[in-house]
Amino acid sequence: MGRKVIDNPNVCSLVHAMNVIGNKWKPILIYLLANGSLRFGKLLMFTPTISKKVLTEQLRELEEDGIIIRKKYAEIPPRVEYSLSEKGKALLPILKSLSQWTQDSYNEIEFEACRIVTL
Amino acid sequence: MGRKVIDNPNVCSLVHAMNVIGNKWKPILIYLLANGSLRFGKLLMFTPTISKKVLTEQLRELEEDGIIIRKKYAEIPPRVEYSLSEKGKALLPILKSLSQWTQDSYNEIEFEACRIVTL
DNA sequence: AATAGTGGTTACAAAATGGTAACTAATGGG
DNA sequence: CCCATTAGTTACCATTTTGTAACCACTATT
Numbered sequence: 001m002g003r004k005v006i007d008n009p010n011v012c013s014l015v016h017a018m019n020v021i022g023n024k025w026k027p028i029l030i031y032l033l034a035n036g037s038l039r040f041g042k043l044l045m046f047t048p049t050i051s052k053k054v055l056t057e058q059l060r061e062l063e064e065d066g067i068i069i070r071k072k073y074a075e076i077p078p079r080v081e082y083s084l085s086e087k088g089k090a091l092l093p094i095l096k097s098l099s100q101w102t103q104d105s106y107n108e109i110e111f112e113a114c115r116i117v118t119l
Numbered sequence: 120m121g122r123k124v125i126d127n128p129n130v131c132s133l134v135h136a137m138n139v140i141g142n143k144w145k146p147i148l149i150y151l152l153a154n155g156s157l158r159f160g161k162l163l164m165f166t167p168t169i170s171k172k173v174l175t176e177q178l179r180e181l182e183e184d185g186i187i188i189r190k191k192y193a194e195i196p197p198r199v200e201y202s203l204s205e206k207g208k209a210l211l212p213i214l215k216s217l218s219q220w221t222q223d224s225y226n227e228i229e230f231e232a233c234r235i236v237t238l
Numbered sequence: 239a240a241t242a243g244t245g246g247t248t249a250c251a252a253a254a255t256g257g258t259a260a261c262t263a264a265t266g267g268g
Numbered sequence: 269c270c271c272a273t274t275a276g277t278t279a280c281c282a283t284t285t286t287g288t289a290a291c292c293a294c295t296a297t298t
Contacts, residue, residue: 013221022141077274102132196244
């Protein structure tokens with residue numbers, strides 16, 4: 001079909017960014033951690049409709065990608081605190097501008113009511 | 120489980136933005152249209168490994184969300200030109216900063232080689 | 239009459255993602 | 269001995285997303 005395949009670092013980086021944050025829960029989780037660390041249980045409470053399994057998965061992936069830091073305390077019952085890394089913090093203004101873009105570009109009626117969490 | 124569900128316009132807007140651009144192909148397509156309009160066939164060439172079907176779907180959705188404009192010319196063989204709307208253009212600096220974030224945060228080895236297209 | 243070119247559509251399949259419910263380990267308190 | 273608490277894990281299922289390959293409509297050219 002004669003397709004051109006040439007390296008484009010900008011596009012590649014963008015694809016990578018989307019792999020890291022572009023799914024249903026990750027941007028929300030990052031936003032929730034914006035104001036400081038939270039325990040697993042709090043993240044679960046503040047992200048209604050997410051399941052334990054999926055929350056665990058998402059947190060693990062964010063940790064692998066260096067966005068968040070997982071701190072486990074040797075206590076019983078267990079305590080685990082999640083917080084943003086420097087990479088993660090660097091994302092915040094970008095997520096904020098994405099959020100702002102929506103508010104500038106669409107009126108409320110255009111995006112279905114979405115009831116999520118605040119701190 | 121005692122979950123708090125409170126409206127948070129920032130998170131809602133972010134979720135909406137991700138619904139609009141956060142998938143495998145859309146950010147790439149927006150990027151490809153950054154420098155002007157392109158025909159269907161060119162978009163297909165410049166986005167290797169995307170299929171006609173999926174390209175059509177993605178373009179339709181971007182059009183519905185007001186990101187791109189589809190202009191059909193009454194010619195034979197058909198000609199269709201896709202270009203960014205104002206909403207779409209407003210996304211470009213944000214996508215650029217996401218791309219930049221990756222380049223600042225990861226070294227090349229960390230994200231697997233991704234061969235995509237340039238214009 | 240057959241073929242090429244463009245921008246699709248259709249039926250179907252595979253893969254990725256997200257969700258449910260039950261279960262676990264470790265320990266303190268009643 | 270039983271229960272509560274926290275941060276998970278496990279097996280299984282459902283939904284969503286993405287991909288493949290064949291087909292179509294319209295006209296010009298050979």
